[in-house]
Amino acid sequence: QIHFILLFSRQGKLRLQKWYTTLPDKEKKKIIREIVQIILSRNQKTSSFVDWKDLKLVYKRYASLYFCCAIEDQDNELLTLEVVHRYVELLDRYFGNVCELDIIFNFEKAYFILDEFIIGGEVQETSKKIAVKAIEDSDMLQETVEEYMNKPAF
Amino acid sequence: MPAPIRLRELIRTIRTARTQAEEREMIQKECAAIRSSFREEDNTYRCRNVAKLLYMHMLGYPAHFGQLECLKLIASQKFTDKRIGYLGAMLLLDERQDVHLLMTNCIKNDLNHSTQYVQGLALCTLGCMGSSEMCRDLAGEVEKLLKTSNSYLRKKAALCAVHVIRKVPELMEMFLPATKNLLNEKNHGVLHTSVVLLTEMCERSPDMLAHFRKVRQLSSSQLVPQLVRILKNLIMSGYSPEHDVSGISDPFLQVRILRLLRILGRNDDDSSEAMNDILAQVATNTETSKNVGNAILYETVLTIMDIKSESGLRVLAINILGRFLLNNDKNIRYVALTSLLKTVQTDHNAVQRHRSTIVDCLKDLDVSIKRRAMELSFALVNGNNVRGMMKELLYFLDSCEPEFKADCASGIFLAAEKYAPSKRWHIDTIMRVLTTAGSYVRDDAVPNLIQLITNSVEMHAYTVQRLYKAILGDYSQQPLVQVASWCIGEYGDLLVSGQCEEEEPIQVTEDEVLDILESVLISNMSASVTRGYALTAIMKLSTRFTCTVNRIKKVVSIYGSSIDVELQQRAVEYNALFKKYDHMRPALLERMPVMEKVTTNGPAEIVQTNGETETAVLETKPPPSGLQPANQANDLLDLLGGSDIPVIPTAPTSKPVSAGGELLDLLGDLNLTGSPVSAPAPQIAQPPFLLDGLTSQPLFNDIAAGIPSITAYNKNGLKIDFTFERSNTNPSVTVITIQASNSTELDMTDFVFQAAVPKTFQLQLLSPSSSVIPAFNSGTITQVIKVLNPQKQQLRMRIKLTYNHKGSAMQDLAEVNNFPPQSWQ
Numbered sequence: 016q017i018h019f020i021l022l023f024s025r026q027g028k029l030r031l032q033k034w035y036t037t038l039p040d041k042e043k044k045k046i047i048r049e050i051v052q053i054i055l056s057r058n059q060k061t062s063s064f065v066d067w068k069d070l071k072l073v074y075k076r077y078a079s080l081y082f083c084c085a086i087e088d089q090d091n092e093l094l095t096l097e098v099v100h101r102y103v104e105l106l107d108r109y110f111g112n113v114c115e116l117d118i119i120f121n122f123e124k125a126y127f128i129l130d131e132f133i134i135g136g137e138v139q140e141t142s143k144k145i146a147v148k149a150i151e152d153s154d155m156l157q158e159t160v161e162e163y164m165n166k167p168a169f
Numbered sequence: 170m171p172a173p174i175r176l177r178e179l180i181r182t183i184r185t186a187r188t189q190a191e192e193r194e195m196i197q198k199e200c201a202a203i204r205s206s207f208r209e210e211d212n213t214y215r216c217r218n219v220a221k222l223l224y225m226h227m228l229g230y231p232a233h234f235g236q237l238e239c240l241k242l243i244a245s246q247k248f249t250d251k252r253i254g255y256l257g258a259m260l261l262l263d264e265r266q267d268v269h270l271l272m273t274n275c276i277k278n279d280l281n282h283s284t285q286y287v288q289g290l291a292l293c294t295l296g297c298m299g300s301s302e303m304c305r306d307l308a309g310e311v312e313k314l315l316k317t318s319n320s321y322l323r324k325k326a327a328l329c330a331v332h333v334i335r336k337v338p339e340l341m342e343m344f345l346p347a348t349k350n351l352l353n354e355k356n357h358g359v360l361h362t363s364v365v366l367l368t369e370m371c372e373r374s375p376d377m378l379a380h381f382r383k384v385r386q387l388s389s390s391q392l393v394p395q396l397v398r399i400l401k402n403l404i405m406s407g408y409s410p411e412h413d414v415s416g417i418s419d420p421f422l423q424v425r426i427l428r429l430l431r432i433l434g435r436n437d438d439d440s441s442e443a444m445n446d447i448l449a450q451v452a453t454n455t456e457t458s459k460n461v462g463n464a465i466l467y468e469t470v471l472t473i474m475d476i477k478s479e480s481g482l483r484v485l486a487i488n489i490l491g492r493f494l495l496n497n498d499k500n501i502r503y504v505a506l507t508s509l510l511k512t513v514q515t516d517h518n519a520v521q522r523h524r525s526t527i528v529d530c531l532k533d534l535d536v537s538i539k540r541r542a543m544e545l546s547f548a549l550v551n552g553n554n555v556r557g558m559m560k561e562l563l564y565f566l567d568s569c570e571p572e573f574k575a576d577c578a579s580g581i582f583l584a585a586e587k588y589a590p591s592k593r594w595h596i597d598t599i600m601r602v603l604t605t606a607g608s609y610v611r612d613d614a615v616p617n618l619i620q621l622i623t624n625s626v627e628m629h630a631y632t633v634q635r636l637y638k639a640i641l642g643d644y645s646q647q648p649l650v651q652v653a654s655w656c657i658g659e660y661g662d663l664l665v666s667g668q669c670e671e672e673e674p675i676q677v678t679e680d681e682v683l684d685i686l687e688s689v690l691i692s693n694m695s696a697s698v699t700r701g702y703a704l705t706a707i708m709k710l711s712t713r714f715t716c717t718v719n720r721i722k723k724v725v726s727i728y729g730s731s732i733d734v735e736l737q738q739r740a741v742e743y744n745a746l747f748k749k750y751d752h753m754r755p756a757l758l759e760r761m762p763v764m765e766k767v768t769t770n771g772p773a774e775i776v777q778t779n780g781e782t783e784t785a786v787l788e789t790k791p792p793p794s795g796l797q798p799a800n801q802a803n804d805l806l807d808l809l810g811g812s813d814i815p816v817i818p819t820a821p822t823s824k825p826v827s828a829g830g831e832l833l834d835l836l837g838d839l840n841l842t843g844s845p846v847s848a849p850a851p852q853i854a855q856p857p858f859l860l861d862g863l864t865s866q867p868l869f870n871d872i873a874a875g876i877p878s879i880t881a882y883n884k885n886g887l888k889i890d891f892t893f894e895r896s897n898t899n900p901s902v903t904v905i906t907i908q909a910s911n912s913t914e915l916d917m918t919d920f921v922f923q924a925a926v927p928k929t930f931q932l933q934l935l936s937p938s939s940s941v942i943p944a945f946n947s948g949t950i951t952q953v954i955k956v957l958n959p960q961k962q963q964l965r966m967r968i969k970l971t972y973n974h975k976g977s978a979m980q981d982l983a984e985v986n987n988f989p990p991q992s993w994q
Contacts, residue, residue: 060535092500
């Protein structure tokens with residue numbers, strides 16, 4: 016089971032946090048600080064896996080964003096890398112050539128997409144097409160279109 | 170009331186803030202606006218305001234006042250509202266707030282909504298953050314949805330059920346009926362989540378597990394064959410664009426099936442047999458060029474190793490891991506080592522075949538890979554390969570990061586003890602560890618080694634000779650010096666009589682031996698514990714040496730007035746031994762008998778050498794000039810920690826490329842030729858206080874220094890010599906050791922040495938060895954001065970000497986100007 020997912024920039028700014036376990040707010044902040052520091056200080060030559068407390072951190076950098084998943088001891092690290100990659104692909108399909116700015120300005124969309132891919136720390140849908148279609152259909156249901164354009168000008 | 174600003178507008182505005190304060194101001198302003206908007210119960214813009222609040226929450230600002238608003242949004246009829254409301258609930262609410270229970274009714278309604286996307290929102294929220302109470306209330310609804318034909322909802326309901334079971338395990342039973350035909354779906358989403366659900370149930374309950382192994386599923390076949398069939402279809406079927414990842418069909422589903430098979434096959438012969446073929450097929454046919462293929466292989470290997478597989482399959486699995494070790498991708502190497510570590514106990518021989526690859530991983534750049542390789546290497550050492558393995562591990566010990574050295578040293582000692590092919594090899598190996606990583610060796614290793622040496626009776630001469638040679642050049646590594654001192658004390662007679670058989674005996678005189686022991690006693694690199702060893706060793710030699718008993722008596726008597734309480738006590742007792750109990754001396758100081766092998770804590774009989782030392786209280790005289798270090802007390806505690814002072818873990822700095830760095834490289838080369846050299850200086854950040862230099866870490870390198878000593882003062886029979894040491898890691902520090910001697914016929918007592926330096930320097934004066942300079946040059950007072958000279962100016966010093974001599978108080982002032990350039994440049 017994935018315990019949490021963090022997205023953060025190379026300066027350590029948080030772009031998304033999804034928690035699948037219950038923790039006090041203060042604790043979450045502390046964990047984020049700690050993990051961001053650990054990952055940002057690792058160099059190119061190290062592996063994508065870090066033993067942290069009783070969990071394993073799996074992280075990968077895509078352009079200016081770090082994607083980090085915390086999994087349990089019996090979970091498959093290599094597959095988790097694929098999970099992360101799939102999420103990035105979904106974002107890319109939805110936004111079209113996704114970049115960090117897309118996620119900053121449309122953070123709620125990033126969450127919606129994540130929620131169509133993972134529930135309770137487990138993958139719910141393995142087809143890219145179906146996952147993205149669900150988001151797009153949901154978008155159509157929204158009453159005020161002007162609020163939520165796919166690619167707002169900024 | 171103007172419309173509240175849009176979300177994206179706010180984001181853009183906040184991002185223009187140039188300082189934290191500016192951002193805080195903007196946020197506060199907007200929060201105030203949002204709060205008043207909430208108070209007005211504005212329905213139109215509630216959604217927008219909550220979205221903004223969620224953004225600010227992500228930046229780290231408090232957003233709890235939006236919790237109730239999220240509930241209102243969830244209760245709204247508009248889909249836009251619900252979407253943001255549920256998101257807000259997942260981000261801002263959890264089971265620790267009572268407020269969250271208000272959601273339950275809304276969720277219940279939405280689970281039955283006519284629009285599947287609304288149902289989906291409710292299922293997702295419940296499945297991510299539902300509390301136990303909510304789960305209890307809503308489990309029935311989830312169970313209903315688990316049986317729907319709508320695959321979009323079914324897959325979400327399955328994961329929601331997983332969450333319910335995790336929160337309230339007793340509810341597991343109620344989902345059992347619905348699982349009957351879950352795997353008949355074509356839809357991969359449903360298949361995947363169903364496998365997850367089944368896995369959760371089997372892991373949690375042995376009864377469930379037994380049930381699923383035996384009971385026929387709906388399509389009249391059991392679970393294992395059904396899973397095997399699905400897996401087979403995935404592998405054999407042609408390209409399916411929807412689920413393809415780099416040529417592999419739905420790797421996520423494949424891995425989850427493999428994992429469920431693992432649980433079903435564990436400890437169960439029938440199930441294991443049923444899955445044998447498919448495992449072999451996956452193991453041999455999966456494409457390994459990309460990470461995704463390797464992920465599947467990895468899971469397959471884990472499954473093969475965990476079930477009751479036939480040996481051919483197990484060998485296949487370990488060979489896959491062996492291939493992983495050769496992969497360029499460090500992630501693959503990492504998981505291979507982790508898995509091998511798990512299997513090395515059960516499949517020892519198979520893992521042995523990959524020993525050389527594993528040993529190569531000791532040279533990997535990634536720290537966690539190195540650590541795993543080290544642990545695996547130790548697990549693989551046996552009687553046959555011990556010589557070769559030790560060679561590699563000793564090389565590793567030389568070059569690895571400090572955080573490994575203690576574990577590696579301990580591991581080597583253990584392996585050597587178990588598998589040493591000969592006593593001589595054993596002693597040599599111990600020597601090698603002590604000389605290359607002497608400062609990292611654990612405390613308990615010293616008594617163990619001493620016991621080992623004692624029991625290797627035929628090797629005594631060889632051992633003491635090697636140890637003597639080792640510390641002759643460098644006596645800074647405390648464990649090495651302790652063992653050496655003890656051995657010299659015990660076997661000094663063998664040393665001077667040149668009785669060594671194993672190698673060319675060296676010519677050593679009794680005085681030379683005493684010289685080295687006294688150097689250890691005097692040196693400021695020696696920990697208190699080590700001094701104790703040295704003093705006792707000197708004492709023991711009084712019964713083993715013939716010509717130098719008087720010298721020994723003198724040394725012992727001097728330390729009767731040592732400021733170190735432990736040393737003082739010993740010296741006084743030894744003195745008493747000389748004076749009043751001389752007839753008992755030979756018996757007391759007799760050779761140690763062969764010891765009983767005791768458990769890890771080491772032999773209790775070694776009472777003469779160290780058990781515990783009392784921490785001595787060093788009184789530092791306030792320096793006449795220079796700054797008083799603020800945390801002197803803390804630094805003192807560091808000093809008295811003895812040889813187990815841990816190296817400060819490396820900050821992420823690379824090796825220093827400075828003059829000091831080249832020096833380290835030079836030492837590194839020396840290490841490889843096997844001659845005993847001090848361990849390379851650890852990477853410690855520049856210490857602001859000079860007292861740091863007094864740890865047992867070899868910061869000072871006598872060999873490389875070669876700075877000439879000077880006579881700083883010579884008058885009225887009082888001579889003061891200065892000897893110099895420079896620090897490797899901090900070139901601004903010069904350590905001056907003064908030796909005061911007295912050539913007159915009467916002692917000088919109450920001797921106090923004071924020094925002053927120009928303003929650009931800092932000075933630290935440590936406590937002297939005593940306050941009495943004995944007459945006739947028969948002894949000296951030593952004292953350490955540390956000078957910090959950051960501007961590398963020419964060193965000058967003014968000294969003031971006060972003492973009592975021939976019944977009168979003497980005092981003198983002098984300037985020291987003859988410092989050699991090497992001492993300050």
